[in-house]
Amino acid sequence: MGSIKWKLVFLYILLVVFVIVVSGVYIIMSVQRNQYKEIYTELEYTSDRIVDTLQTASLEEESDIQAVFAEVISALMLESVNMDTKNIYLLDQNGDMVYYRDSALTQADLASRTIMDALAGKTIDELYVHRVNEEEESISVGDYARSFPLRYRSSGESNTYILFIRQTMAEVERTVYNTMMIIITASAVAILIAGVLAYFLAGTISSPLRRLTHKTQEMAKGNLEAAGEEPAIPLGNNDELMELESNFAYMGRELSNMLREVNNEKNKLSTVFSYMADGLVVYNTEGTMVQSNPAAAKLLGDRILYEDFNAIFAPLTIEELLAAEEKTHTQLMQVEGAYINAIFVEYMEEEGVIAGLIVVLQDTTEQKQMEEMQKEFVANVSHELRTPITTIKSYVETLMDGAKDEPEVEEQFLHVINHESDRMTYLITELLELSRIDSRQVKLQLEPVDLTQLVRDSVEEHLFLARQKEQSLTFTGSTTSYFIEADKQRVEQVLRNLITNAVKYSPEKASITLGMRPRPRTGRIEVFVRDTGMGIEKKEQERIFERFYRVDKARSRSMGGTGLGLAIAREIMDMHHGEIWVESRYGSGSTFWLSFPLLEPKEETV
Numbered sequence: 001m002g003s004i005k006w007k008l009v010f011l012y013i014l015l016v017v018f019v020i021v022v023s024g025v026y027i028i029m030s031v032q033r034n035q036y037k038e039i040y041t042e043l044e045y046t047s048d049r050i051v052d053t054l055q056t057a058s059l060e061e062e063s064d065i066q067a068v069f070a071e072v073i074s075a076l077m078l079e080s081v082n083m084d085t086k087n088i089y090l091l092d093q094n095g096d097m098v099y100y101r102d103s104a105l106t107q108a109d110l111a112s113r114t115i116m117d118a119l120a121g122k123t124i125d126e127l128y129v130h131r132v133n134e135e136e137e138s139i140s141v142g143d144y145a146r147s148f149p150l151r152y153r154s155s156g157e158s159n160t161y162i163l164f165i166r167q168t169m170a171e172v173e174r175t176v177y178n179t180m181m182i183i184i185t186a187s188a189v190a191i192l193i194a195g196v197l198a199y200f201l202a203g204t205i206s207s208p209l210r211r212l213t214h215k216t217q218e219m220a221k222g223n224l225e226a227a228g229e230e231p232a233i234p235l236g237n238n239d240e241l242m243e244l245e246s247n248f249a250y251m252g253r254e255l256s257n258m259l260r261e262v263n264n265e266k267n268k269l270s271t272v273f274s275y276m277a278d279g280l281v282v283y284n285t286e287g288t289m290v291q292s293n294p295a296a297a298k299l300l301g302d303r304i305l306y307e308d309f310n311a312i313f314a315p316l317t318i319e320e321l322l323a324a325e326e327k328t329h330t331q332l333m334q335v336e337g338a339y340i341n342a343i344f345v346e347y348m349e350e351e352g353v354i355a356g357l358i359v360v361l362q363d364t365t366e367q368k369q370m371e372e373m374q375k376e377f378v379a380n381v382s383h384e385l386r387t388p389i390t391t392i393k394s395y396v397e398t399l400m401d402g403a404k405d406e407p408e409v410e411e412q413f414l415h416v417i418n419h420e421s422d423r424m425t426y427l428i429t430e431l432l433e434l435s436r437i438d439s440r441q442v443k444l445q446l447e448p449v450d451l452t453q454l455v456r457d458s459v460e461e462h463l464f465l466a467r468q469k470e471q472s473l474t475f476t477g478s479t480t481s482y483f484i485e486a487d488k489q490r491v492e493q494v495l496r497n498l499i500t501n502a503v504k505y506s507p508e509k510a511s512i513t514l515g516m517r518p519r520p521r522t523g524r525i526e527v528f529v530r531d532t533g534m535g536i537e538k539k540e541q542e543r544i545f546e547r548f549y550r551v552d553k554a555r556s557r558s559m560g561g562t563g564l565g566l567a568i569a570r571e572i573m574d575m576h577h578g579e580i581w582v583e584s585r586y587g588s589g590s591t592f593w594l595s596f597p598l599l600e601p602k603e604e605t606v
């Protein structure tokens with residue numbers, strides 16, 4: 001009942017009731033006034049007739065008045081003036097009753113306002129309506145009075161009389177009452193109709209409002225889809241409320257779209273946040289962690305979850321950083337062997353209000369290692385070059401100091417100088433080779449190569465070298481051809497390096513075997529170079545492929561090694577999508593393995 005619909009219905013009915021009451025009262029009063037007027041006119045006519053008749057009757061004395069009255073009353077009745085409702089009295093100027101028709105006037109009646117006014121000689125121009133008690137009953141009456149002179153023939157004197165007529169108003173009252181009843185009935189019907197109409201009319205206002213209310217509730221619940229539904233507007237009924245409803249639906253849709261976009265953005269950001277390589281930690285102004293990503297936890301550990309800023313980044317404090325002039329600050333940190341570059345940036349809540357600090361953590365360990373490696377490499381190169389130069393220089397100086405005078409010594413010295421120069425040339429060649437590989441200048445001349453043949457040829461080529469140390473160098477395995485797509489010269493280079501190493505690092509009379517192992521399941525072919533030499537310790541096995549790494553520097557150098565051979569071999573294998581690794585037992589020998597993708601398995605017998 002408290003709804004706007006019922007309020008509108010109530011208001012409408014109230015308005016109708018007000019209009020009806022006002023107009024009803026007006027109508028009733030008008031009816032009453034008209035009735036009074038009519039009665040007054042009738043009484044005036046009656047009195048005129050009586051007075052005229054009395055004055056023209058040429059009365060002898062007062063007692064003749066009775067007869068005149070009887071005559072005029074019956075004449076009036078013939079004229080259908082209703083005399084039943086009228087009581088007629090004639091009073092002399094002392095107020096004594098000269099004539100009356102039905103009942104005498106009481107003392108109270110004689111003091112009636114109309115009679116007093118008539119006695120005072122005033123003209124009464126309207127009906128005086130009031131109530132009197134008649135036989136224990138209160139009835140409404142209308143009084144009329146007028147004074148007039150009457151001359152008697154006998155005495156010739158003129159006396160003033162008062163004609164007083166009292167009209168019973170029962171008829172008028174009935175008419176007014178009937179009118180009122182009609183008005184009340186009509187009002188009741190009108191109110192009923194108004195009520196029904198108001199109910200339907202209010203419905204057209206309240207139903208869009210109700211829908212609107214429902215939509216706002218849906219919106220509050222977060223169901224923007226429902227709030228955005230376009231209302232079904234009846235044709236031609238596009239009033240302000242409908243427009244409001246339609247606008248509200250539009251707003252709902254816009255809001256829902258906006259929210260979707262914001263959510264998308266948020267999701268995007270949170271994905272970036274979660275998967276970015278850099279660590280991110282957000283702190284509030286108190287230094288408490290607000291948000292962090294997995295990368296940050298990986299770099300700094302779980303402590304970022306429960307330790308505050310000052311504990312983690314000591315000696316830096318958040319208070320100092322926030323108070324500093326600069327908006328960003330960078331710090332290099334070392335955490336458990338890793339190098340982390342931390343960037344601290346203030347972030348704003350709104351214009352001019354600092355909300356806290358965002359810390360970006362970058363893992364620079366690899367970069368650092370690269371730098372270290374580069375430094376080490378330059379140092380190694382310098383050292384490797386200086387050693388032969390120092391040797392050459394000292395020998396040249398000795399020669400200059402007179403050693404050249406002894407032909408035997410001179411020849412020996414020149415031989416050493418030549419050997420060192422060769423070594424330097426070889427070192428520089430290898431370095432250039434590596435640098436060309438690094439800068440991707442080396443282009444492979446790819447062609448189908450019979451790997452079996454290549455391995456067998458390499459064995460042939462190095463037989464002489466092996467024989468110098470009385471070592472046996474053999475190819476074990478079948479004559480089956482295995483084809484790979486490769487740069488023949490480069491693969492030869494790798495094999496050469498492995499065979500010379502095997503010769504170098506194995507004692508005299510050792511045996512060196514080469515062979516092949518097809519891997520049809522993975523589509524690859526493997527080549528091995530096995531020796532019964534000194535072997536390589538486990539911890540050295542991976543490192544020997546690094547540039548300049550040698551297990552025994554002095555020994556390697558004395559054997560003409562540069563420490564670059566295996567590094568170059570690995571680069572060449574990478575370029576062929578191949579692999580290189582070593583299996584070895586210290587003291588009993590090593591096996592170096594090469595693996596290539598097979599071009600197509602071909603069975604050929606040579």
Ligand code: ADP
Pocket residue numbers: 497501502505506531533534535536544549550551552556557560561562563564565566567590
């Ligand atoms: P180098 O020019 O010194 O031979 P490499 O890169 O060819 O350089 O080899 C690196 C190191 O690996 C060698 O110095 C040596 O210590 C070790 N090495 C290589 N091949 C063998 C092998 N067959 N047996 C034992 N050690 C080996």
